[in-house]
Amino acid sequence: MGSNSSPPASSELKPESSLLNIEWRKELGWFELGPLSAAGAELLLWRPESLRALGTQLCIVAEEAALVAHRDALRARFPHAILRAVAPVLDHGTFKLACRPNPQRAPSNFRTLPPWTTSAGSARLVNANSDSSTRRLGSGIPFAQAQVWTAYSRCGQCAGQDTHCIFAERSRLYSRRNSEYSNWEEVEYECRTCGQFTSYEAFFLSD
Numbered sequence: 001m002g003s004n005s006s007p008p009a010s011s012e013l014k015p016e017s018s019l020l021n022i023e024w025r026k027e028l029g030w031f032e033l034g035p036l037s038a039a040g041a042e043l044l045l046w047r048p049e050s051l052r053a054l055g056t057q058l059c060i061v062a063e064e065a066a067l068v069a070h071r072d073a074l075r076a077r078f079p080h081a082i083l084r085a086v087a088p089v090l091d092h093g094t095f096k097l098a099c100r101p102n103p104q105r106a107p108s109n110f111r112t113l114p115p116w117t118t119s120a121g122s123a124r125l126v127n128a129n130s131d132s133s134t135r136r137l138g139s140g141i142p143f144a145q146a147q148v149w150t151a152y153s154r155c156g157q158c159a160g161q162d163t164h165c166i167f168a169e170r171s172r173l174y175s176r177r178n179s180e181y182s183n184w185e186e187v188e189y190e191c192r193t194c195g196q197f198t199s200y201e202a203f204f205l206s207d
């Protein structure tokens with residue numbers, strides 16, 4: 001892409017923006033592209049030139065089918081872009097995801113801990129009628145073994161799934177009046193590919 005690393009003028013992006021739905025977050029100085037279907041991701045791989053120059057200012061949001069089919073190719077073609085999965089939508093609930101270079105929920109010394117231990121939770125939803133509250137944390141275990149309710153495991157930075165869970169806390173509260181549970185869960189995991197820490201908060205109702 002040559003020695004000029006500055007982003008292209010917005011006019012250069014117009015032909016691709018009509019095809020690929022680029023959103024320019026002007027106030028933040030970055031470009032968000034997508035969410036891409038598998039076909040959209042394939043198209044992007046053929047038309048990368050002006051977008052590659054955006055480097056870390058480019059965020060590519062891709063649907064699960066696009067990641068399954070093209071994640072490795074997208075990472076190779078846009079190595080400096082953020083590659084993000086479309087966050088899941090919970091029925092009767094909310095899901096908030098964030099990604100940072102350091103852990104936000106696990107303690108800073110988490111690497112010195114056993115892989116996965118139980119400790120006292122902060123019990124976000126607990127009162128006298130509460131059902132349960134559990135906090136587990138550690139140096140990390142594969143996600144499939146972490147036994148979280150809302151098992152979402154894609155890295156928020158590179159959309160990889162080689163992640164280790166380092167923190168999970170959940171609590172549940174039953175409402176007799178509505179005959180339903182309110183469920184709260186916070187999860188944090190480390191990406192073994194790019195080293196970033198992704199965490200999310202999920203709240204949902206269930207029978």
Ligand SMILES: [Zn+2]
Binds near residue numbers: 155157159191196
């Ligand atoms: Zn990652």
